[in-house]
Amino acid sequence: MQGFGDIAVISIEHLNSYNMKKVILKVGLMLLAVGQLTACSSSNSDDNNSPVDTADDAILDLTVSAQTIQLTPEQRAFTQKNNDFSFNLFRAISNAEKAGKSVITSPLSVTFLMGMLNDGANGKTAEEIANVLGFGNGDKTAINSYCKALIEQAPVQDPRVKLQIANIVAANQGVELEEAFQQDMQNYYDAEVASLDFGQESSLDYLNGWCNKKTNGMIPEIIDGLSAEDKMVLMNAIYFKATWQYYFEKKNTRDESFTLENGSKANVPMMHRKVRVIYGKNDIYSAIHLPFSTGLWNMDILLPNEGKSVSDIINNLSVSTWNPSGFYRTTTVDIKLPRFKTESDIDLNKIISDMGAPSMFSAADADFSLISKNEKNLWVGLMKHKAAIDVNEEGAEASGATAAMLVGGEGTIELKEADFHADHPFVYIISEMTSGAIFFIGSYLGD
Numbered sequence: 448m449q450g451f452g453d454i455a456v457i458s459i460e461h462l463n464s465y466n467m468k469k470v471i472l473k474v475g476l477m478l479l480a481v482g483q484l485t486a487c488s489s490s491n492s493d494d495n496n497s498p499v500d501t502a503d504d505a506i507l508d509l510t511v512s513a514q515t516i517q518l519t520p521e522q523r524a525f526t527q528k529n530n531d532f533s534f535n536l537f538r539a540i541s542n543a544e545k546a547g548k549s550v551i552t553s554p555l556s557v558t559f560l561m562g563m564l565n566d567g568a569n570g571k572t573a574e575e576i577a578n579v580l581g582f583g584n585g586d587k588t589a590i591n592s593y594c595k596a597l598i599e600q601a602p603v604q605d606p607r608v609k610l611q612i613a614n615i616v617a618a619n620q621g622v623e624l625e626e627a628f629q630q631d632m633q634n635y636y637d638a639e640v641a642s643l644d645f646g647q648e649s650s651l652d653y654l655n656g657w658c659n660k661k662t663n664g665m666i667p668e669i670i671d672g673l674s675a676e677d678k679m680v681l682m683n684a685i686y687f688k689a690t691w692q693y694y695f696e697k698k699n700t701r702d703e704s705f706t707l708e709n710g711s712k713a714n715v716p717m718m719h720r721k722v723r724v725i726y727g728k729n730d731i732y733s734a735i736h737l738p739f740s741t742g743l744w745n746m747d748i749l750l751p752n753e754g755k756s757v758s759d760i761i762n763n764l765s766v767s768t769w770n771p772s773g774f775y776r777t778t779t780v781d782i783k784l785p786r787f788k789t790e791s792d793i794d795l796n797k798i799i800s801d802m803g804a805p806s807m808f809s810a811a812d813a814d815f816s817l818i819s820k821n822e823k824n825l826w827v828g829l830m831k832h833k834a835a836i837d838v839n840e841e842g843a844e845a846s847g848a849t850a851a852m853l854v855g856g857e858g859t860i861e862l863k864e865a866d867f868h869a870d871h872p873f874v875y876i877i878s879e880m881t882s883g884a885i886f887f888i889g890s891y892l893g894d
Contacts, residue, residue, distance in 0.1 A: 513607075513741045516600045516882040521585075522593045526883045527766050528581030529558055533885040534764040539798045540791070540832070541761050541890060547708055549789040551834040551845065551889035555597070557795075559636065559683040562594045563614065564807065564827075566631045567818030575804040591635035597884060598637055604879065607740035609688040613661040614638035617654060617680040619645040623820040636683075645673040654680055662686050665835070665844070678822050687877075687886060689739035690842035695720045697840045700786060706871040707893045708756065715893060716786040717870070718840055724782070725775040726865050728752075732760050732874075735782065735867050736775050739842060743881060746843065748784065749874040750867065757872040757890050769876070783868040787891050788837045795830040836889060843877075845887065 518526065533554035541550050558580055565576040566587055577583065582590050602610045614636040618624055620643065632638040639657075643650040651673050659667045661684035670680065695718040703717040725736035732755065737746045747769075749760050796808050806812040813826030836845035869891075877887040 513605045513743050514600075514603065514881075516597065516604055516879065516884075518593075518596055518882055521589060522596055523883070525582055525585065525590075525593045528583070529555075530581075530769075530883065530885050531766050532558065532579065532581040533888055534766070534769070535802060536798070537888045538761050538764065539802060540793050541758075543793065543798060544791070547892055547894060549787075549791075549890050549892045549894055551789045551791050551836045551887065552793075552832060553685055553834055553887050555884060555886050556683050556685045557832065559594055559598070559612070559614065559685075560681065562590055563616070563632060563636055563638070563681055563683070564815070565590060566635075567625075567628050567815050568807065569814040569816050571812070572804075572806045572814040575806050579799065579802050579804040587631075591631060595635040595637075597882065598635075601879060601882070601884075604881070605740055605743050607689070608744050609686070611661065611663075611684070611686040613684045613686075615641065615654075615657055615680070615682045617641045617643050617650075617682075618819075619643065619675075619678050622678050622822050625817055625820055628818050645677050646675050654682070658682065658684065663688075666833070669833075678825065679818070685886065688842075688844065689744055692738040692740060692742055693720060693722045693724070694842070695784070695840040700840060703783070704870060705785060705893045708872055713893050718782075718784050718786050720782045720784075721779065722782070723777055723779050726778050726780050726867065727775040728865075731755050731763055733865075733867060734775070735780060744877070744879055747876045747878070748867075748869060749876070750869050751871065751873070757874055757892065760874045761890070764874075778865055781866045781868070783866075783870060784838075785869060785891065785893075786839050788835070789889060789891060790835040791833065791889075793832045795832050796827070799830060834887075834889075836887070 536554045536557065537550070537552055540552055544550055561576050561580055565573055565580075568576055573587070577585060577590060580590075582593075585593075598612045598614075602612060604610075614632070616624070616629070616632050616638050618641070622642075624640070629640055632640060641653075643653060651670060654670050654673075655668045658669045663686050665686070666684075669682070673680075699719040700716050701719075702714045704712050705715040705717075707713055724738075727734050727736075730752070732749045732751050734747055734749045737748065739745065751757060751760055800808050806814070807827045808830075810824075810826050815825040816823045818825060834845065836843060872890065872892040874890045875888070876885055878885045
């Protein structure tokens with residue numbers, strides 16, 4: 448199985464031409480596993496006609512060691528505000544897409560890329576980028592340090608989850624980087640810094656090859672072409688691969704009816720599982736908290752209640768309304784979830800501009816004067832975001848790309864056993880528990 452990958456790319460042209468705290472998931476998780484196994488066994492004895500397999504081998508060994516992501520109080524505040532950026536970005540992208548089309552995004556990849564841009568920005572341009580990302584008046588060192596904490600710690604946090612975060616800064620020949628900018632890219636973003644001849648086809652091959660490698664082959668190509676006017680390319684890549692903690696048995700997957708947003712029906716391969724998981728319900732949606740691996744990575748699936756829609760969920764999403772710790776309760780849930788794939792290709796220029804950062808897209812207003820010694824009039828000509836996800840019985844895999852050409856995002860109730868039948872459109876969020884950071888967010892509408 449491949450993995451989650453997301454790429455952020457920026458091509459720059461000239462205007463004129465963890466001392467980390469270890470968490471041993473032993474007694475608590477083992478007891479949880481035993482409780483789940485007991486509940487599953489009990490469930491089977493009560494319902495001998497159940498088509499859902501709850502075999503012991505469908506539950507992973509939870510005694511593996513994992514680590515918390517260590518963040519300062521300021522960085523945890525950044526996470527909350529940046530999660531609101533994630534929701535705002537997802538909302539804007541969803542509204543920009545045509546009706547009936549599913550969406551997948553990786554807002555954290557956009558954050559890392561814009562963090563690199565912010566380091567080289569000055570004045571109003573830097574202020575707008577920081578505000579849009581949710582960092583407010585946080586200085587560049589604070590923003591860079593936040594990105595560094597996630598880039599360094601998240602990939603080694605859970606040995607059962609494969610996560611890779613990579614960055615590259617490639618300058619066209621003749622472009623001299625400011626020493627401070629280059630040092631920040633290397634020190635905070637662990638970025639590869641390269642000098643290439645953008646007039647040679649080999650440079651395009653190198654950058655697309657980097658993309659292909661860092662996404663484990665999921666995104667073999669992200670840049671369509673380079674020209675002599677392009678001055679620099681910045682890329683961020685996120686690759687994620689994980690299996691469910693409680694996977695779905697393939698033999699229980701079968702075609703079933705799925706109600707589309709327009710009310711029509713479509714047949715989709717529906718996965719089945721009955722297990723104790725974390726579940727919640729309010730007046731807009733019901734939700735389940737599906738853990739990957741040791742449970743520090745999760746996919747929350749938000750399913751609209753009768754009379755509500757995916758749009759109602761998306762328009763209501765914020766840090767204050769998305770609150771797993773206060774919203775969910777553990778219960779036995781009969782889960783029906785489609786096996787699905789989704790791809791997105793979005794132009795971010797207008798979206799990011801409308802969110803409050805228009806200056807960087809303007810030749811007259813952009814100020815990226817802290818990037819290069821000899822190329823001072825730089826601005827973003829194009830920023831695109833591509834992503835893909837494949838959710839199946841074993842777990843999930845995805846790829847994504849964000850490209851930008853710089854020319855030269857209440858109310859719970861107590862429940863017993865519950866049904867969670869995702870036979871109509873829903874929203875999902877993939878996050879890391881100890882940091883609270885959102886890595887992926889999307890919707891599935893049945894297309």
